[in-house]
Amino acid sequence: MNKPPLLYLVHRIPYPPNKGDKIRSYNILRELNKHFTVHVVCFMDDPHDAQYIPALEQECASLYVESQNKIWCLAKAAFGLITGNPLSLPYYASRAMQRQVNKLVNQHQIKHALVFSSTMGQFIYPQPELRVVTDFVDVDSDKWRQYALQGNLIKRWIYNREQRTLQKEEQNLCSRSAFSTFVSPQEAELFRQLMPTSLHDKIGHLYNGVDVSYFNPSGEFAPCEQPIDVCFTGAMDYWANVDAVLWFAQNVWPLVRQQKPDATFYIVGGNPSDKVLALDGKLGIRVTGRVADVRPYAMKAKINVAPLQIARGIQNKVLEAMALAKPVVATSLAIEGINTDAPAVFISDQPSDFADIVLTQIDTPAEASSSREWIIQNLRWDNALSKLPGLIKGTENQ
Structure with a gap:
């Protein structure tokens, strides 16, 4: 036919x-x-x-x-x-x-x-x-x-x-x-x-x-050798993403580094703006630029962050981290439309509270298999x- x-x-x-x-x-x-x-x-x-x-x-x-x-x-x-x-x-x-x-x-x-x-x-x-x-x-x-x-x-x-x-x-x-x-x-x-x-x-x-077969913690992809505590993924020439990592780097990350001087924060995504590139090498921040596969970075991180201050719709970076069974902390704007009660998905809009969640997850990452199950069942x-x-x-x- x-x-x-x-x-x-x-x-x-x-x-x-x-x-x-x-x-x-x-x-x-x-x-x-x-x-x-x-x-x-x-x-x-x-x-x-x-x-x-x-x-x-x-x-x-x-x-x-x-x-x-x-x-x-x-x-x-x-x-x-x-x-x-x-x-x-x-x-x-x-x-x-x-x-x-x-x-x-x-x-x-x-x-x-x-x-x-x-x-x-x-x-x-x-x-x-x-x-x-x-x-x-x-x-x-x-x-x-x-x-x-x-x-x-x-x-x-x-x-x-x-x-x-x-x-x-x-x-x-x-x-x-x-x-x-x-x-x-x-x-x-x-x-x-x-x-x-x-x-x-x-x-x-x-x-x-979410392509749950691709974003699978048991999937076949090259492991990341670098030590990563915190990870943000996204197109780094998109204003909302640029604004998000700048807000995190200026307001949250210094609070984390006060308690964890060796903590690392990876910004993973193509075409980083000049303001994002300027963060590279400062306070344990690494700007990777375009990578062939974001999964090794998201998987290696102890927690993935979505600190968006400007947002509409649903954030794929949050869904993908959940599908990989990784803890996520996001602002209320970044989590809008994702109606989950998965315990390894945290929400915070205040820098000090955001930093506390990140610090806790660096020490003891939450078990996040229920996040993946929620994605499989719903999205x-x-x-x-x-x-x-x-x-x-x-x-x-x-």
Whole structure:
């Protein structure tokens, strides 16, 4: 039986699944392939990912990847200040991509589309016959509201403007979509509060999942030889992650080192910013940069931390540490949407309390097998995305 064609629009190449949004977008692709002939159209913002295009081509019927030049994208975004649009839209605007979308829809008689991230919605507006489901993932406009709480006067003005204008675009896209999904019930509820009542019934959630066979403490991966007490994993050019490790390094880590002068803190993730790189070598902090596999580091650490001060949605770094049966301490923002009572998952927003938890875990790490069991029972990818094909086809109501 032939599977119907589907257009999958993604703001970042969905492979390899090595950072938050790409983990979700890739696992969505795997689920879509079971039910559709998938045509992927995406951007690539990191030249390092070009090597993975051949592998991704094996996972879809067709693949269109457009490289982004950051300087040119920022110049396009600035044009949004004149038009009144959110800066995110012109940042991703592309006539070449629009032509490719139009070509695919006409050539393959595509009737269904999945839009991943609000910035990609602009490419489906010229195709009114498409049945569209949009996976917003997070409420991006609210991230900009959080960003506006920091920074100088000019930055706060830009971020507040982006929050207002992007929220309008989110409403437009939600209106155009047959259904809109988010990464957690909390995220979906926040979006409902921002939207007109008429849209509430077509807003729902699809949890993130974890590849429990990959993130398995008994799995096959090279052991880490370095002594690691505390570990943070994540893309280190992402503002929220940068902010998190800086907060931890400035407010928590000195308290830990007062009691444990030899304690080590590893920051593991690609493209570390200058501010993150400046931490390397100070007070037992090591900044690794891009690594082939985060599992050896997370496994070697006595405790993994997620000290995020800005966050939306569900944090994969927390789920992955839980799947590896490792203790985790996170801020309340970082744990939002993960409704677990696993005893080795700790929550703290105060530096002194956060430091006390870290110190206790360095001395005697908590037994965390129940964390892995909770993940297996609640957040496997095959269960998390099971309703998505029906939402796209219109045969499933959440």
